[in-house]
């Protein structure tokens with residue numbers, strides 16, 4: 001909704017002044033013809049001695065500095081009016097997001113939902129991965145002093161939040177008997193598909209190992225350079241016995257079995273390769289955060305009416321085909337005996353690709369209604385999802401017997 005900029009900023013200032021409910025503020029981007037004093041500012045309330053302060057973390061693209069202010073000393077109106085194009089204010093009961101357009105209009109989104117207010121001063125206390133963990137320094141997320149590099153802070157948060165979902169989901173799956181209790185002789189196997197520089201691969205290894213879980217991790221990426229770099233890092237960290245890297249196409253990987261399959265932003269249909277491989281390899285748990293989607297978008301030529309009111313706008317057609325792709329991926333997994341949910345694994349300010357398909361194998365037979373829904377959906381849109389092609393035999397078997 002577009003409203004007057006002054007009104008939107010006043011609303012944000014009022015929310016920031018309520019330190020009992022404020023969770024955090026993020027300022028980023030630059031308004032047209034305006035300069036900002038740094039690339040991004042994160043603000044959050046922290047308890048210091050008896051008083052709540054506002055911790056203001058400024059990031060200039062090279063380094064991060066933090067200062068604490070009493071709310072009475074802090075001029076949020078001046079800061080919010082100083083040229084940032086995106087303003088996000090999260091409170092315990094919801095959030096306000098303001099995007100200031102090139103014309104200076106305020107596009108405002110208000111959402112409901114619960115956010116936790118964390119007032120501890122040292123953020124690291126709430127982190128699964130400490131910024132000074134040697135693996136973060138080796139992979140290049142932290143600098144040599146153990147401080148997260150500003151250019152890598154989004155990737156750090158993606159890994160951190162991914163693990164925040166992986167850890168409890170894994171625990172539940174082990175408790176429910178869907179995954180065996182890992183032991184030294186029979187460790188948990190995890191495969192990261194399209195691992196790239198292996199931030200997540202190493203993160204999963206280090207974090208789960210620190211939780212006392214015996215495990216064996218494999219990272220697969222088509223790029224030999226990534227494999228060679230990751231192997232060197234594994235040796236430096238002395239963990240080469242329980243983590244390995246292979247330079248292979250996901251669809252042709254020589255890895256044949258895994259308990260857990262993870263993929264963070266494997267490009268386009270590499271995500272379908274990852275899901276198909278996980279199903280073929282009898283993975284019990286899949287956590288897949290897809291990246292760009294091109295497959296279905298190029299297939300959407302005959303639009304079933306009245307959906308053309310959406311698809312006639314390029315932007316919405318793109319979003320619609322992204323949703324359709326992921327909804328069909330989730331439904332295919334459901335038809336193959338997985339319990340599936342689709343969640344946001346991280347806030348959109350760290351990556352626009354923040355959707356995650358989480359699937360746990362239960363072996364349940366698919367519902368007739370679910371089979372019908374899937375068939376009607378692909379018939380209506382006249383599409384053949386890349387994943388359906390890769391899992392054609394499995395789909396026929398599970399939906400006809």
Ligand SMILES: C[S@@+](CC[C@H](N)C(=O)[O-])C[C@H]1O[C@@H](n2cnc3c(N)ncnc32)[C@H](O)[C@@H]1O
Nearest residue numbers: 194195196221222248249250264265266267270
């Ligand atoms: C956007 S990067 C993400 C890397 C990593 N997961 C992360 O989040 O930092 C996607 C990675 O997938 C790899 N990739 C793309 N298609 C692949 C395929 N078919 N087989 C193996 N790796 C692939 C690319 O080489 C690239 O490293």
